[in-house]
Amino acid sequence: MSANNESWGSRVGLILAMAGNAVGFGNFLRFPVQAVQNGGGAFIIPYLVCFLLMGIPLLWIEWSIGRFGGRFGYHSTPFILNSLDKRRFWKYLGVFGVWTNIAVAAYYCYLESWTLSYVYHSLVGSFSDLSQTQIAQFFNDYVNLSVSTSGIPYEPIFFFVVCLALNTWVLSRGLSGGVEKVAKIGMPLLILFGMFLAFKGFTITAGEDGAINDSSVGLNFLWTPNFDSLWSPKVWLAAAGQIFFTLSVGMGSIQCYASYMRSKDDIALSAMSAGWMNEFVEVVLGSSIIIPIAVGYLGIDNVIELTKSGGLGLGFRTLPYLFYQWGDLLGALSGVMWFGLLFFAGITSSLAMGTPWMSFLMDEFKWKRESAAWSFGIIVFVLGMPTVLFFNYGVFDEYDYWSGTVSLVVFAMIESILFAWVFGIDKGMREINAGSDIQVPNIYRFIIKYITPTFILLVFLSSLVTPKDGNWDEALSGNWVLDDSSIIRKITNAGLKEQITAATDAATKANLEDTLMFVNGSRLLLVVLFLSITYLVYVAYNRRLKEGEI
């Protein structure tokens, strides 16, 4: 008898938890940057096409796979996948759906702890008299353990532990008593804070509070469509990648959440509602905050430069300074709202990352919920500490690359093939439509079987052999030089090794060699984690065999 008797409290709670799982930092920090770098307003065309052809089908696949597995008492992907096809290897492929969540949580909770810390710093006014350079330096000091920005010793570790403890405590309260309650509070607050900041983003006037541009300049910069970009594979791949990461598909958390539903209850409409809620937060709110505000105060050229390193720098190194252009009170309030909304976006996602591991332990090893939650907290702490201690040595990026990028695509490819080709599209469509409150258009039979797996395969292949600087035109014309971010170059550390060879300064060389060591070390940790979960799945499978449950 499983110790797992979790359930959702209400349908709205489930949808908010699913939407909260999808809404993350990327909605506010990644999407607008991707849009300005890939055709401006025209980016929305491939983006929405990918949402309809890849995002929604994957949501339906994951919701229905989860609910199907839940029927047999399975709530984590190793055994959920195995319920769709009896061949043993599926459950080992399902390990991705537990491993990814733990590995992503290890660095994601650290990122989440930054937002918690920045809420605190906004409240106590740490940013009020700092210049733009000083605020950028504040962030550098924060991630560098040798300097404390608040007087708290080892401040990043302190906030990381607080953040993890909070996640663990909520998880220990269960789905309806913890996760769902946080989603019901966090999602409305996130939208409220987002609407306030979007309003500010829309009402900047040049000459007021130090602004050099009206909001319209930033909005023009973001939304003016460059239709020529639609012919570039880079733009389509960026759109597909953004859809992938924004919906949290390919992780195993959606399947886990859906596994606590009964087969007569709707998934088709609920998945659509949660998916579109994420799109609202990303497209409407996400596009209305950082770019218009940053362009309003810094100008387009500076923003182009800042977005080269992604949205993270803009969000943490620049926005706190810009908020204080509105005065001390509004600056502090806006800081609390901005980092507060990022915190809610983060915690609703990290809670979803905890549930697959907990469900696995509760189903297979009869662990109590509280013990399972604490085991998640401890594992994430152990795995996450290297990202805190060796942040400047690329450990954080390494985790993000393998578990937060490559693994999602691989697992989504596995499950889409399993669902459409092995389980069978006829049974699959029946499963999606079972208990449905809306009729899923029949065209999705074709899309799920052919288009979605093809899209995912293209995303994977493009990551495998990404051409230098994402220049597909040159690559397709015959001059295919691999970028350092391509899987092939990344796995061999080719870029890093070339930097070491080219380094002339002894200190730089030593630093790069240390980075190489930490990169390999972090990969080793990830591999050990994967193998450990695989072993546990093997033990659980044998136990089920012995007890005659399989």
Next chain:
Amino acid sequence: MNTLALSVMLFTMISVTVVTIYFFILVLKTPPRPEPDSYSENDDEPRP
């Protein structure tokens, strides 16, 4: 703001907002299924 950018922005934002609200209202207006369903808040007796 130039007309093209404004049109693309308004069309996108309004469309996404309308579709989001439409699906959420559909969820709210759909009557709950007879018990036992997936949700514990409407249970007559608390779950173990």
